[in-house]
Structures are given as C-alpha cells and as structure tokens.
Amino acid sequence: xxxxxxxxxxxxxxxxxxxxxxxxxxxxxxxxxxxxxxxxxxxxxxxxxxxxxxxxxxxxxxxxxxxxxxxxxxxxxxxxxxxxxxxxxxxxxxxxxxxxxxxxxxxxxxxxxxxxxxxxxxxxxxxxxxxxxxxxxxxxxxxxxxxxxxxxxxxxxxxxxxxxxxxxxxxxxxxxxxxxxxxxxxxxxxxxxxxxxxxxxxxxxxxxxxxxxxxxxxxx
Numbered sequence: 001x002x003x004x005x006x007x008x009x010x011x012x013x014x015x016x017x018x019x020x021x022x023x024x025x026x027x028x029x030x031x032x033x034x035x036x037x038x039x040x041x042x043x044x045x046x047x048x049x050x051x052x053x054x055x056x057x058x059x060x061x062x063x064x065x066x067x068x069x070x071x072x073x074x075x076x077x078x079x080x081x082x083x084x085x086x087x088x089x090x091x092x093x094x095x096x097x098x099x100x101x102x103x104x105x106x107x108x109x110x111x112x113x114x115x116x117x118x119x120x121x122x123x124x125x126x127x128x129x130x131x132x133x134x135x136x137x138x139x140x141x142x143x144x145x146x147x148x149x150x151x152x153x154x155x156x157x158x159x160x161x162x163x164x165x166x167x168x169x170x171x172x173x174x175x176x177x178x179x180x181x182x183x184x185x186x187x188x189x190x191x192x193x194x195x196x197x198x199x200x201x202x203x204x205x206x207x208x209x210x211x212x213x214x215x216x217x218x219x220x
C-alpha cells in the first residue's frame with residue numbers, strides 16, 4: 001500500500017455517494033479500534049445475527065444507541081442476551097458530522113444528529129448481501145468507516161439488488177458516505193481480502209463502523 005506511486009483520490013461513486021480514501025489516520029484508526037473492542041464485550045456485545053428465515057449472517061455485529069435486528073430497532077438486544085443496548089457516545093456523532101461535511105459538504109451535515117452505530121466484524125470468509133439501510137425514519141446520510149482488512153464494497157442503485165453497481169475497494173482508514181438520491185441504494189460486501197490490514201494495527205479481519213440517524217421520537 002505505502003509503495004503506490006500515486007495517492008488514491010476521493011471519488012463520487014454516485015450522486016450523493018462519496019469515497020474518501022485514508023480519511024482516518026493511524027492514530028484515529030487505533031483509537032476507534034480500541035473503542036470497538038470495548039463495545040464488543042458482553043453484555044450487549046458482539047453477536048451473530050439471525051434472519052427471520054433462520055439463516056445467519058456471516059458478519060457479526062454489535063450496536064450502539066439502538067439495537068438493530070431484522071428488520072427494526074429496539075432498546076434491548078432482543079435477539080441476543082436481552083441486555084440494554086450500549087449508549088451512543090457524543091464523540092462518535094461529532095466524527096460522523098465531520099465525515100459528512102468532508103464528503104458531501106456542510107449543508108448535508110446540518111441535520112445529521114447521529115444516534116445509532118452498527119459495527120460489523122468480518123473475518124476472511126464473511127460477506128454481506130445486497131441490502132438497503134431502510135429501517136430508519138431519517139434520510140440523513142449514512143457514514144461508513146473501515147478498519148483492518150480491505151474489502152470489495154459493492155454500491156448499487158435504489159431499484160434493484162442487481163446491476164448497475166460499482167465495486168469500490170475500501171481499505172483500513174477509508175470513509176464512504178451516501179445520502180441524498182443514493183441514501184436508499186442497495187449495497188453489500190461480496191469479498192474481504194484477508195491479511196491486508198495496515199501493519200501495526202493489531203487487527204485480523206475487517207471492522208465496519210456504520211453511523212445512522214434514527215429519526216425516532218425521543219432521540220437527539
């Protein structure tokens with residue numbers, strides 16, 4: 001990665017969807033990883049998600065602010081140990097608003113009162129099928145922060161899980177934001193590339209920290 005001749009540049013993948021490579025520096029990645037490790041501890045820790053049909057997601061997950069389960073939100077881990085969900089820290093909301101400002105501009109961040117985080121852990125065999133983030137009542141942009149191994153992030157359209165879509169390489173430290181006309185675009189992770197995490201980070205696998213605005217009553 002460090003031997004590349006040219007630095008990777010930001011890209012508009014679709015209207016309202018932007019990829020900012022290397023947005024988190026090394027120290028910020030380490031700090032976020034340390035926080036993720038604390039959040040992953042029980043109670044209300046890292047869990048395997050099961051779909052209503054009985055299948056299991058290969059990426060494991062922990063939530064902050066509100067607990068996501070297929071296909072809704074709760075105050076407790078209703079499909080796990082039943083514990084109250086861990087709180088959403090204010091500094092993470094600040095990070096989300098800064099991310100939106102850098103990716104889409106300050107106007108896009110004005111109403112971005114982030115109050116939910118979904119943190120997915122991918123080992124080398126984990127995948128994420130094409131889906132939309134449609135269980136919130138807000139159209140504020142979704143913020144996606146990557147740590148660890150590189151993945152192929154497939155960003156599609158708002159109508160179908162199939163083509164047209166664009167495959168984007170997300171590395172540790174990268175930022176991806178999607179809002180506006182792309183807020184409900186289908187997206188997924190068809191592949192993780194094991195052993196590609198930044199040297200010295202101390203992470204085997206990939207962590208994806210996704211920040212959302214719930215839009216639910218009683219939230220900021």
